[in-house]
Amino acid sequence: MPADPVAITRELLRCPSVTPAEGGALSYLETTLKAAGFTVHRKVFSEPGTDDVENFYARIGTEAPHLTFAGHTDVVPTGDEKAWKHPPFGGDIDNGELYGRGAVDMKGGIGCAVAAVLDHLAAHGGRPQKGSISFLITGDEESIAVNGTPKLLQWVDGMGEKFDHCILGEPSNQEEMGDTIKIGRRGSLNGHLIVTGKQGHVAYPQRADNPVRGIVKLIDALLSEPLDAGNANFQPSNMEFVSVDVGNKTVNLIPGEARAMFNIRFNDCHTLESLKALLQQRAEKAAGGKIKFEFKFQPSNAGVFVTKPGPFTELVANAVKETTGRAPALSTTGGTSDARFITHYCPVVEFGLVGQTMHAIDERVPIADLRALTTIYRKIVDRYFG
Structure with missing residues (x-):
């Protein structure tokens, strides 16, 4: 039976x-x-x-x-x-x-x-x-x-x-x-983009450095160019920013830090390490030495x-x-x-x-x-x- x-x-x-x-x-x-x-x-x-x-x-x-x-x-x-x-x-x-x-x-x-x-x-x-x-x-x-x-x-x-x-x-x-x-x-990579500025009063912007401007510029640069074109087995890799936060509840305070959280679903055009290096390279180019930033990546076993x-x-x-x-x-x-x-x-x-x-x-x-x-x-x- x-x-x-x-x-x-x-x-x-x-x-x-x-x-x-x-x-x-x-x-x-x-x-x-x-x-x-x-x-x-x-x-x-x-x-x-x-x-x-x-x-x-x-x-x-x-x-x-x-x-x-x-x-x-x-x-x-x-x-x-x-x-x-x-x-x-x-x-x-x-x-x-x-x-x-x-x-x-x-x-x-x-x-x-x-x-x-x-x-x-x-x-x-x-x-x-x-x-x-x-x-x-x-x-x-x-x-x-x-x-x-x-x-x-x-x-x-x-x-x-x-x-x-x-x-x-x-x-x-x-x-x-x-x-x-x-x-x-596809692989999956999670991380934060962190831009550091200088906190100050909104009425005196010359005394502060607003990180919101920097993080907007870097996000735009990271999203404006495709990560790759895909291939016969995979669709193109895709990066999505899912939150942007400055932890600010006051309208007259320029924040000292801005954070953006993202996920990338990536194909075999990349490894985890080569993808991290590519993000760093593109962000440095957009920052032009004028924006203080860093990436913090979450540990990943999703290759x-x-x-x-x-x-x-x-x-x-x-x-x-x-x-x-x-x-x-x-x-x-x-x-x-x-x-x-x-x-x-x-x-x-x-x-x-x-x-x-x-x-x-x-x-x-x-x-x-x-x-x-x-x-x-x-x-x-x-x-x-x-």
Whole structure:
């Protein structure tokens, strides 16, 4: 009898694993995969000033090629539970849809991957057709992503294990199943531009130096010229200033400092360091030695990555098209994901459910989508090892 992705997902949804709590989700996966012959490791990672996070690694097989399914069982908070049509941790089915926090992001994707792998193993005597299959699951993706996937990857690498390819089951599709495969993500850089002037009375501007004039000039210079023109895989990088503040509540006071906060979503024309250098260069040119300024950048682990189209992306795309009838777009849009860590160990693509209700009240997934995704994953696994 085929494994049921709906039943597996329902069990996961009934685990209140609000980040970084494990909530029973990893324990359920451990029981399920151990029964199928997987070797399972539960690893807790910590760092001063952060929450301890429990992570999960399970593998069956010892040879190459090694295909891993990655994901996270932690979920965002539910918000007002009374506003939900069905309890957020109930796993209720209503009118062909499965409700629960994490149904889309991304317990549904994990449930489908587990079902597809169990079916593949059952069809081949309880072992992979050849090679190895693993699950790399974190409880830290919806939080600060410090004690989850990056440390779990380091631990696996320290054990001498290598991945050949990875499928991350994030909700990649935009409108309907099969419309999008994520082959990369833009990087993200947050920071402040700080201009220092001299405080004074507005009636005596000659005795002061208004930093507002300087910060306006620098913002204009930083935004007036594109950071790049984009390329075949990425749209142009984009800088957005999201606040400008002088901390001034008095109309007759020239402030001594002005701050502007910004975010840049950048493509692979830049690294974090080259992008910082470019901003410094452009600001210095605009300042002309007359404006005192500095950048303060927030620590970032959100670098850019792309998995170039090739045999692996083609394999995934063909499985999607055969199942859904749609030729998926290969996209690099959207925010960040744990794929930014995985890319340092092996090529990775993201393909999961439709992201319409992720993080929303009444998060839910059509039963038909769970079954379609399981079929897609099964085709990928069979052909990868076939």
